[in-house]
Amino acid sequence: MRVPFVDLKAQYNRVRAEIEPAMRDILERSAFIGGAAVADFERRFAEYCGVGHAVGVGNGTDALAIALRSLGVGQGDEVITVANSFIASSEAITMAGAKVVFVDCDPSTYTMDVDKLAKAITPRTKAVIPVHLYGRPADMVEICALARQHGLKVVEDAAQAHGATLGGRRCGSFGDAACFSFYPGKNLGAYGDAGAVVTNDGALAEHIRMIANHGRLTKYDHALEGVNSRLDALQAVVLGVKMNHIEIWTEERRAAAALYREHLAGTGLALPDDPADGRHVYHLFVTRVEDPERVRAALGAAGIDSGSHYPVALPNLSAYRYLGHRPEDFPVASAYQGQLISLPMYPEITAEQVAYVCDHLKKAIFQ
Numbered sequence: 001m002r003v004p005f006v007d008l009k010a011q012y013n014r015v016r017a018e019i020e021p022a023m024r025d026i027l028e029r030s031a032f033i034g035g036a037a038v039a040d041f042e043r044r045f046a047e048y049c050g051v052g053h054a055v056g057v058g059n060g061t062d063a064l065a066i067a068l069r070s071l072g073v074g075q076g077d078e079v080i081t082v083a084n085s086f087i088a089s090s091e092a093i094t095m096a097g098a099k100v101v102f103v104d105c106d107p108s109t110y111t112m113d114v115d116k117l118a119k120a121i122t123p124r125t126k127a128v129i130p131v132h133l134y135g136r137p138a139d140m141v142e143i144c145a146l147a148r149q150h151g152l153k154v155v156e157d158a159a160q161a162h163g164a165t166l167g168g169r170r171c172g173s174f175g176d177a178a179c180f181s182f183y184p185g186k187n188l189g190a191y192g193d194a195g196a197v198v199t200n201d202g203a204l205a206e207h208i209r210m211i212a213n214h215g216r217l218t219k220y221d222h223a224l225e226g227v228n229s230r231l232d233a234l235q236a237v238v239l240g241v242k243m244n245h246i247e248i249w250t251e252e253r254r255a256a257a258a259l260y261r262e263h264l265a266g267t268g269l270a271l272p273d274d275p276a277d278g279r280h281v282y283h284l285f286v287t288r289v290e291d292p293e294r295v296r297a298a299l300g301a302a303g304i305d306s307g308s309h310y311p312v313a314l315p316n317l318s319a320y321r322y323l324g325h326r327p328e329d330f331p332v333a334s335a336y337q338g339q340l341i342s343l344p345m346y347p348e349i350t351a352e353q354v355a356y357v358c359d360h361l362k363k364a365i366f367q
């Protein structure tokens with residue numbers, strides 16, 4: 001048996017009859033940037049997130065940087081994010097001109113440790129970027145309460161959490177703004193790079209739209225220097241078609257996760273699950289083993305692809321050597337970085353494939 005880590009071709013096969021005519025229609029019209037297709041997707045995606053506005057941008061990293069900038073974050077400000085994430089979460093802080101501050105993650109949820117967030121706030125702190133890592137909602141109630149108390153802006157990194165919920169509210173509806181990636185492998189993926197910022201603040205949405213489009217008021221009237229980071233019409237129609245299926249695909253991911261839990265019950269492995277009163281959307285299904293390299297090689301020999309998210313915690317990357325951190329400053333993220341293993345996860349994965357992965361995982365660990 002072959003079990004890929006993700007299977008984008010299998011998903012394409014399910015929607016090609018809808019996607020191909022929609023893309024052909026854009027080609028026939030030859031209006032490639034902005035326009036009705038983008039506006040239509042933005043409206044539907046905002047509604048999906050339960051917020052007033054969505055602004056399509058070029059990718060999820062730009063979404064974060066533009067959101068920070070729109071909230072007035074810049075030179076001299078500190079922005080706090082979490083040690084265990086993809087580098088885009090912190091890269092965007094530097095892109096906005098601010099200083100990166102990391103806090104450790106919680107050992108059971110992998111998301112931002114709220115007590116450590118409280119300790120990292122200084123008079124220079126301007127914003128916080130919680131990450132809904134792997135598709136699990138961060139502790140938004142506590143984080144937003146703390147942010148309000150200290151006058152901080154909250155920008156959710158929801159790049160892995162399309163459709164996740166907490167207390168009946170969608171991830172993306174808690175912060176001053178929230179950022180999504182539609183990178184092809186994300187739960188809602190385009191056929192190229194794409195992203196969006198969502199917010200309930202209409203004036204902020206217009207500011208975000210202006211920054212993302214050269215600071216434009218009109219075609220040649222520029223209120224400020226912005227960037228060029230726009231959603232294009234081809235990606236918008238791909239995303240529009242996929243919006244029709246995202247709920248089914250999410251339920252399929254959740255069913256695969258439940259099967260993994262069933263097969264791996266009693267092994268002692270730490271397995272992801274829903275938060276209390278929330279919905280995990282399993283962008284990734286991550287567990288920990290003592291020697292992931294050996295285990296991943298054994299899975300590979302059985303035709304099973306796996307991943308590591310992320311093999312080096314952000315503060316320990318060469319890119320952040322200048323901050324002068326030691327691994328022991330982030331004990332949880334630093335301990336976990338050498339243990340994480342991501343198992344195959346995508347809507348089309350079959351029950352037989354999940355069982356096969358679990359058999360070989362148990363063999364690799366316990367024999």
Ligand SMILES: *Cc1c(COP(=O)(O)O)cnc(C)c1O
Pocket residue numbers: 059060061062085086088089131157159160180181182183193194195
């Ligand atoms: C993918 C991702 C991003 C960045 O998105 P891009 O569209 O690739 O720029 C940001 N944060 C997290 C947590 C991600 O997984």
